[in-house]
Amino acid sequence: MCFLWHQFVVLQRLFNRYLPAMHRLSNRTHEETLVFFDLETTGLDTSTCDIVQLSAISGNKIFNVYMLPRCTMTDGASRVTGLTTCADGLFLHGQSLDTIPVKEALKSFISFLKTINNPLLVGHNCRRFDSPILLRIMSEFHLLDEFLDVLSGFLDTLPLSREMFGLQKYSQPFLVQHFLQRSYVAHNATEDVRALQALYRVWQPSMELVNKHRFRL
Structure with missing residues (x-):
């Protein structure tokens, strides 16, 4: 009887010791990781435009690819981004860029996301623009x-910021200037995602607001 009681006590101690760790591990596998993303495209028509740059950042992990679009860039898109195309390839302010095929770029992005635990893609105005194009x-x-x-979902920081702050404008360059007191090279996807991650760290929105403005298409 004493032997059985001793075994019970030992098992109970082991259970109490390792249960919290098991609980933390279970929670960790369900936690989401924010991945800030942005596209530069050939135009503003979400039903026909093509992606020319796809960037993402999560902490210190950075992803960026340029791809040669399957359609020509509009004058407006070239004027805003500095990106142009010709038979020779893709150019940024006249400088040639290394590009990869669109399908290879997309597969690389999926592989990048697979290295991240439950990625939640975060973008500014992504519900109306970036997400429909990417999908x-x-x-x-x-x-x-x-x-x-691979994806946990999307989060749009445009309506999120509108609900959090009473400002006159909500464009990302304005928000960066307002909250971070600096300007940056907007409409370059890599710079856009860096800036958005920095903004989000300053905002620290509540989980209630995050859940309100997240979506899955």
Whole structure:
């Protein structure tokens, strides 16, 4: 009887010792990781435009690719981004850029997301612009299911910022100037995601607001 009681006490101590760790591990696997992303495109028509630059950042992890679009860039898009195309390739302010095929770029992005625990893609105005474009082109290359399997969802910081702050404007350059007191090279996807991550760290929105403005298409 004493032997059985001793075994019970030992098992109970082990259970009490390792249960919190097991609980933390379970929670960790369900935690989401913010991944700030941005696209530069050939135009503003979400149903037809192509992606020329795709960037993302999560902490110190950075992803960036340029790709040669399948359609010509509009004059407005070139004027805003500095990106132009010709038969020779893609250029930024006249300087040639290294590009990879669109499908390869998308697969690389999925591989990047797979290195991150439950990635939640965060973008400014992404519900109306970036997300529909990205999902459409993923579908065109038969990568949509794989992409959505990796993804936890999306979060749009434009309506989030509108609900959090009473400001006169909510463009990302204005928000960076207002909260971070600096300017940056807007409409370069890499700089945009760095700036958005910095803004989010300053804002620290509540989980209630995050859940309100997250979505999954």
